[in-house]
Amino acid sequence: MKKLTFKSENIAKLYNRRIILENISFSLSDGTAFAITGKNGSGKSTLVKILCGVLSPTRGSVEFSVGGAIVPYPDYYPHIGLVSPYLNMYEEFTAEENLSFIAKVRSLEREWQERSNMLLKEFGIYDHRKKEVRYYSSGMKQRLKYCAALLHQPSLLVLDEPSSNLDSYGIDAVRKFMVLQKQNGILMFATNDAEDLQFADRVYSIEIGNH
Amino acid sequence: MKKLTFKSENIAKLYNRRIILENISFSLSDGTAFAITGKNGSGKSTLVKILCGVLSPTRGSVEFSVGGAIVPYPDYYPHIGLVSPYLNMYEEFTAEENLSFIAKVRSLEREWQERSNMLLKEFGIYDHRKKEVRYYSSGMKQRLKYCAALLHQPSLLVLDEPSSNLDSYGIDAVRKFMVLQKQNGILMFATNDAEDLQFADRVYSIEIGNH
Amino acid sequence: MMIISTSYHIFVKEFVSEFRTRYALNALLMFVVTTLSIILFSIGQESPSIDVLSGTLWIVIFFSAMSGLSRTFVAEEERGTSLTLRLLVNASSVYIGKLVYNFALILVLSVIIAVSYVLFITEFTVKTFEIFWLTILLGSAGLASASTILAAIIAKANTKGTLFPVLAFPILLPLLLTCINATKLATEGAFLVEAVKEFQILISFTVVMIATSFLVFDFVWKD
Amino acid sequence: MMIISTSYHIFVKEFVSEFRTRYALNALLMFVVTTLSIILFSIGQESPSIDVLSGTLWIVIFFSAMSGLSRTFVAEEERGTSLTLRLLVNASSVYIGKLVYNFALILVLSVIIAVSYVLFITEFTVKTFEIFWLTILLGSAGLASASTILAAIIAKANTKGTLFPVLAFPILLPLLLTCINATKLATEGAFLVEAVKEFQILISFTVVMIATSFLVFDFVWKD
Amino acid sequence: MKTWLKIAVSVWLTGIIIAGIAFPMVKVPQTWYEFPFIPGLEEKARNIIFHVPISWATVVAFAMSMIYGIIYLRKKDIDYDLRSVSSASLGLLLCILATVTGAIWAKFNWGSFWNWDPRQTSIFILLLIYGAYFVLRSAIDEEERRATLSSVYSIIAGVTVPFFIFVMPRIMSGLHPGSLGDEQGKGPVLEFKMAPNMLMVFFASLIGFTVLYFWMYSLKVRQMRIERHVQQITETH
Numbered sequence A, B: 001m002k003k004l005t006f007k008s009e010n011i012a013k014l015y016n017r018r019i020i021l022e023n024i025s026f027s028l029s030d031g032t033a034f035a036i037t038g039k040n041g042s043g044k045s046t047l048v049k050i051l052c053g054v055l056s057p058t059r060g061s062v063e064f065s066v067g068g069a070i071v072p073y074p075d076y077y078p079h080i081g082l083v084s085p086y087l088n089m090y091e092e093f094t095a096e097e098n099l100s101f102i103a104k105v106r107s108l109e110r111e112w113q114e115r116s117n118m119l120l121k122e123f124g125i126y127d128h129r130k131k132e133v134r135y136y137s138s139g140m141k142q143r144l145k146y147c148a149a150l151l152h153q154p155s156l157l158v159l160d161e162p163s164s165n166l167d168s169y170g171i172d173a174v175r176k177f178m179v180l181q182k183q184n185g186i187l188m189f190a191t192n193d194a195e196d197l198q199f200a201d202r203v204y205s206i207e208i209g210n211h
Numbered sequence C, D: 001m002m003i004i005s006t007s008y009h010i011f012v013k014e015f016v017s018e019f020r021t022r023y024a025l026n027a028l029l030m031f032v033v034t035t036l037s038i039i040l041f042s043i044g045q046e047s048p049s050i051d052v053l054s055g056t057l058w059i060v061i062f063f064s065a066m067s068g069l070s071r072t073f074v075a076e077e078e079r080g081t082s083l084t085l086r087l088l089v090n091a092s093s094v095y096i097g098k099l100v101y102n103f104a105l106i107l108v109l110s111v112i113i114a115v116s117y118v119l120f121i122t123e124f125t126v127k128t129f130e131i132f133w134l135t136i137l138l139g140s141a142g143l144a145s146a147s148t149i150l151a152a153i154i155a156k157a158n159t160k161g162t163l164f165p166v167l168a169f170p171i172l173l174p175l176l177l178t179c180i181n182a183t184k185l186a187t188e189g190a191f192l193v194e195a196v197k198e199f200q201i202l203i204s205f206t207v208v209m210i211a212t213s214f215l216v217f218d219f220v221w222k223d
Numbered sequence E: 001m002k003t004w005l006k007i008a009v010s011v012w013l014t015g016i017i018i019a020g021i022a023f024p025m026v027k028v029p030q031t032w033y034e035f036p037f038i039p040g041l042e043e044k045a046r047n048i049i050f051h052v053p054i055s056w057a058t059v060v061a062f063a064m065s066m067i068y069g070i071i072y073l074r075k076k077d078i079d080y081d082l083r084s085v086s087s088a089s090l091g092l093l094l095c096i097l098a099t100v101t102g103a104i105w106a107k108f109n110w111g112s113f114w115n116w117d118p119r120q121t122s123i124f125i126l127l128l129i130y131g132a133y134f135v136l137r138s139a140i141d142e143e144e145r146r147a148t149l150s151s152v153y154s155i156i157a158g159v160t161v162p163f164f165i166f167v168m169p170r171i172m173s174g175l176h177p178g179s180l181g182d183e184q185g186k187g188p189v190l191e192f193k194m195a196p197n198m199l200m201v202f203f204a205s206l207i208g209f210t211v212l213y214f215w216m217y218s219l220k221v222r223q224m225r226i227e228r229h230v231q232q233i234t235e236t237h
């Protein structure tokens, strides 16, 4: 496995001149589980979006390197898997079609089909794979998001509110993949849940408070 | 305080001939905290919508009576407060405007203004009351939903996933109002969270399993 | 009465929401300007007949109305506020509030369109202004009455994949054709009494449409 | 090449999604059918000039395109799938996939409009069919090229519906005027070579528009 | 801008306005301040001194707006967006003035205020484009996003302008100098048919209005910076 590092330097984000995040710097390497915590409205989700490169920071930068070589901005998307309340699946497609779209667009190897089935089973929605996502319950949607994020075996897995909407079976499945991810790459998650925090090696707490 | 009873009789719900709920009957009176639990996709949210009268059941009926007199279908809306992931506030309005719209449409008495401010403070979003809801974080939105549901002091408070998106301060506030509701009326909630379940006097578990 | 007050608050909500997205209103105005100039361009140097001009007037009103009105219910559905609203007020108030709002919007819009039409398109000479303005008024009412219930249906229909035009077309066409006819009468200098037939059609269309919508709205509104 | 394959998958996704929801198709058909019948009705007994008819043909195509294409990006934004897509593929593939899809949609649409125009409006006689169909083809390409990037812009704005034609019209005007001119040539029975200049304008408009969009799309797509 | 420059511009433009309005136009000029008739325009030709420079300043303003838009996209510094809007709003103002002076001229020269002459058409489209530009801006309330999207729109609109130059003369014949229907070909200014004294006033006016534009522009930018700053202060308190 190649050595990974993920660095964030002096990230700041302003919305309409209001400071949401300021001076956020850290550096992670593989085998780390990094948790971001903070009160409601402290900026966790904003930070997660910036770290994944889907929102541009007002200042600062994110640097991702694989095996010593820096991977520039749009190229690091293939290394990232994201689960977030702000990220939805296509509701008019079935779970299977969603995963197959993702696999094709990401140009995954042939074996994605097996992996997809394995993930659907692990997350207990295999029996619903031919149902359109708009008929899913909130927990089933959350489970599908995990399948989608893990399909390409990302080196960096980013989770925003990992256990929301899930029942205990769902949480167990998530925990299992969190542990696996920590062994094979970098895990990063934003949470308010004390139990989730126990999975972290390092915890970053956003403290600017309610803006 | 008037005596309240809430009865559900033989409720069944089918979606496209697929049975989601079947034979659900129970009867509650004031001072009860009633929890609905079950795996993801077991039909909790569907049941909650039916009980609140915003979704019609395939079979069965809901009966709500205040002080012995039965309140027929559209008239019992004023007695219900609902918090659910399927219910959103108007994003282009501020928190204050949302609450004032609700108060006006519900024809609440003058004092709603004080109650609204009290709730906003209790749920820690008073400082954000003049911010448009679309700029709210997920937890702040959830807090606002509580303010909206509690504004008219409903006799029946229904919560779907009560603690989702909330941090520990938020959860404390919610718990406080759950206890209060139990003293002043009926509390009903659908959850997967073991801690939430401790607040229930009665637990109803939907068991048909994954359909 | 309770229902009037709640309908009024729904109306106010729609109105403020439109203003908040202040954009919508000025975008709508700019839209009217744009559409009119398209017509001016296509007319160019020549002078088309009054018939064609009356036709285009109502096409413009129709398009502006549809692009503004179709969102009234879709927006509630897409943003997940329809559940909120359903729990807050009875269906009738929602219907009345939205209907009145739609009527107000469409009336303002078609008056703006009509005024600029009369001012800028010199070939379009209205001789009987009573007929013309009454047509605009009643036509707007008719369009609002039909499009409110249609908008409620679309809001639910997009998931079901029904072909909406099949629903809308036979409903809207008689209305538009009558309006065009009445407009022609106005440009030909007919007396007010000569257009009574048209007005009767427009009024009964509106009344029938509102009454029917009122009866069926509850089914559309409740999931 | 990688980018071609991903663009292709985006295209297929759009296509299947439209087929499932029929959202754009509904809106489009409604506008086309209603507008065409109003035009037919208002023409009535008289025979308007070819100039006016060519003008209205392109107005109908323009408005139908406007009501159908605006959803391509708005739908992603409103359903919260734009974040998913942004994380999955590079911006260029998204642009190309959507562009090709829009082109296909608008081409089908304008062919439908054109065929019914030729069939039902007897005054509209096309003499040089090569010019006519080439204009429809190139005109659709031009419309798709400009409206794809504009649809991406309005998806990020707070008001969507009415904004689209307002932004699009001034940009599409040179295209529309050229199309109208070429259509006139086709009805006058000009030789194919006489319309070469028009085709050059249409092609270069499309090429310039796509090239520019390609350069700026990333700014629009990334928040 | 330096104070002396402001005074100079004021004096300069006052002189031009006096000259433009008060200097008599005669068939055969006798003194240095008398302008000769231009065939076809007669004394109405004095409008050249106002209409043409204003039209020119409009073009400059819109071009500046687009250029600052492009710089914004590269640098992502909100100040460039302020400059871009400032210039666009002045451009819109000047554009309206050019339309009005042009329309008045047209009324007396061609008989009607408006007749879809190619130049009138193109100025009308400019009005539509920038009308749309400001509607778009009002529809976005997040500063950075507003700046980005409106810059992109002005670029997209900018590339269509050359097409108008090609397309317009093919579509419609016009009365405006330089268009299809104009038998003499170029009009008086382009051919420099003006008398030397008038030409001097004309160029002086061209320079005067251009400098005036830059003055107004710098004022507008400063005003917008201050507004933004005040807003920032009131929001954080």
Ligand code: HEM
Pocket: E040, E041, E048, E051, E052, E055, E056, E059, E098, E099, E100, E101, E102, E103, E104, E105, E106, E109, E113, E119, E120, E122, E123, E175, E176, E177, E186, E187, E188, E189, E190, E191
């Ligand atoms: C509302 C729009 C306009 C109207 C009604 C208008 C009208 C006129 C008229 C009547 C003349 C005198 C023509 C003659 O010599 O017979 C003129 C000249 C001129 N206009 Fe305009 N104009 C308009 C817009 C513009 C614009 C947008 C520009 C430039 C960007 C422009 C540039 C000029 C120039 C350079 C001349 C002098 C040409 C010459 O006489 O050689 N005009 N205009």
Ligand SMILES: Nc1ncnc2c1ncn2[C@@H]1O[C@H](COP(=O)(O)OP(=O)(O)OP(=O)(O)O)[C@@H](O)[C@H]1O
Pocket: A015, A016, A020, A038, A039, A040, A041, A042, A043, A044, A045, A046, A047, A192, A211, B135, B136, B137, B138, B139, B140, B165, B167, E142
């Ligand atoms: N587009 C926006 N414009 C202005 N302010 C915004 C915008 N998006 C988010 N905010 C503000 O940024 C702050 C942080 O939001 P964010 O969603 O990152 O919080 P969070 O830590 O994820 O909260 P939660 O625990 O509730 O999910 C909030 O105060 C929110 O109001």
Ligand SMILES: Nc1ncnc2c1ncn2[C@@H]1O[C@H](COP(=O)(O)OP(=O)(O)OP(=O)(O)O)[C@@H](O)[C@H]1O
Pocket: A135, A136, A137, A138, A139, A140, A165, A167, B015, B016, B020, B038, B039, B040, B041, B042, B043, B044, B045, B046, B047, B192, B211
């Ligand atoms: N409109 C619909 N059509 C068909 N099936 C549906 C529809 N809505 C929900 N379902 C199905 O009904 C079942 C119950 O859904 P519901 O949302 O009530 O579950 P839930 O218990 O709330 O789950 P969760 O814990 O994930 O929130 C699910 O299997 C879902 O797929």
Ligand SMILES: [Mg+2]
Pocket: A044, A045, A046, A160, B137, B138, B139
């Ligand atoms: Mg969050």
Ligand SMILES: [Mg+2]
Pocket: A137, A138, A139, B044, B045, B046, B160
């Ligand atoms: Mg649920």
